[in-house]
Amino acid sequence: DTAVSQTPKYLVTQMGNDKSIKCEQNLGHDTMYWYKQDSKKFLKIMFSYNNKELIINETVPNRFSPKSPDKAHLNLHINSLELGDSAVYFCASSPLLAGGPMNEQFFGPGTRLTVL
Amino acid sequence: AQSVTQPDIHITVSEGASLELRCNYSYGATPYLFWYVQSPGQGLQLLLKYFSGDTLVQGIKGFEAEFKRSQSSFNLRKPSVHWSDAAEYFCAVGSNDYKLSFGAGTTVTVRA
Numbered sequence: 001d002t003a004v005s006q007t008p009k010y011l012v013t014q015m016g017n018d019k020s021i022k023c024e025q026n027l028g029h030d031t032m033y034w035y036k037q038d039s040k041k042f043l044k045i046m047f048s049y050n051n052k053e054l055i056i057n058e059t060v061p062n063r064f065s066p067k068s069p070d071k072a073h074l075n076l077h078i079n080s081l082e083l084g085d086s087a088v089y090f091c092a093s094s095p096l097l098a099g100g101p102m103n104e105q106f107f108g109p110g111t112r113l114t115v116l
Numbered sequence: 117a118q119s120v121t122q123p124d125i126h127i128t129v130s131e132g133a134s135l136e137l138r139c140n141y142s143y144g145a146t147p148y149l150f151w152y153v154q155s156p157g158q159g160l161q162l163l164l165k166y167f168s169g170d171t172l173v174q175g176i177k178g179f180e181a182e183f184k185r186s187q188s189s190f191n192l193r194k195p196s197v198h199w200s201d202a203a204e205y206f207c208a209v210g211s212n213d214y215k216l217s218f219g220a221g222t223t224v225t226v227r228a
Contacts, residue, residue, distance in 0.1 A: 004159075031214065041154075041204060043218040055214055090159060104150060105216060107159040 003027050004108035006091050012114045013081055021076045021111045023091030031055075032074035033092040033105060034066060043090070049074055050096075078113075086115045118143040118209045122219035129197050130227050137192040137222050139207030148210035149190040151181055154221075155203045163205075166190065177201070202226040 004025045013019055025032065033056070034046040047066040048056035054066070063079040078085060092105040121140045129135050141147055148167055152160040164175025171183040181192045190207060207219045 033216075041221050043160075043206065043221075045215055045217075048214055050214070092160075103148075104162050104165050107152075107161070109159045 004091055004093055004106050006089075006108040006111050008111060009109065010112050010114075012116065014116055015081055015083060017081050018077070018079045019081060019113070020078070021089055021091075021113070023074045023076070023108060025072055025091075025093040025106070025108075027093055027095070027106060028072075029093040029095045029106070030071055031094045031096065032068065032071070033094075034074065034076050035090040035092065035107075036060075037088040037090060037110070039087070047074075047076075081113075081115045083115050086113055088112050118147070118211050118215070118217045120207050120209050120217055120219035122205075122207055122222050124222045125220070126223045126225070128225045128227060131199055132196050135192075135194045135197045135201070135224065137205050137207075137224070139190045139192065139219060140188050141190060141207070141209040142188065143209050143211060145212065147190075149181075149183060150208040150210065150216070151175065151179070151190070151192045152206045152208060152218075153177075153203050154206065160206065163192070197224075197226055199226050199228070 007022045031050045033048045037043045049068040052068045065077045068074045088110045090110045091108040094103045094105040119142045150165045151163040154160045163179045164173050166173050166183045204221045206221050208216050210216045
């Protein structure tokens with residue numbers, strides 16, 4: 001009964017390849033996020049979708065493209081992978097807070113991407 | 117834009133001793149404040165949050181945090197740590213544009 005799940009957990013690939021990471025939440029939340037955690041454990045928001053609509057698009061290379069087929073899923077596709085893309089990618093979801101946009105976020109277990 | 121500073125990169129504490137992790141934030145409006153914990157190889161788990169009301173908030177696992185507007189701080193405390201509290205702790209501030217900004221984290225080591 002995992003609340004926020006990600007697949008795969010580990011991903012090892014060569015430079016230049018294209019890969020996808022999938023995220024699903026069964027919490028009924030409206031908002032989903034992708035974060036990147038670098039080797040120094042710094043977490044940075046990449047994207048956010050609210051009811052399948054993109055609401056946050058931080059300064060990330062356009063090789064990264066999120067896709068939300070429905071509000072329970074938010075996938076991350078990465079083209080032409082580079083060494084610097086190696087990191088742990090976390091998906092998260094949150095419900096809407098009545099009277100305000102911010103609420104706690106529930107995180108998935110992470111996907112460790114290694115680009116060789 | 118909002119930001120979070122966690123001044124302590126690494127803290128070592130003896131089992132049974134008290135723990136305090138510092139967090140300072142920068143945000144122009146009323147902040148939404150969070151503390152998350154990340155165990156090795158795991159995702160982030162919410163310990164507690166502050167949106168409004170009582171400035172002393174209680175969380176899971178015996179943690180509490182106090183919001184001090186005058187000091188722009190939201191420090192996390194636990195009276196008596198257990199070996200299982202060894203982890204990475206992140207303070208975060210949320211804004212009205214849905215963004216959650218994290219501090220750099222504090223690594224807590226618990227010695228027997």
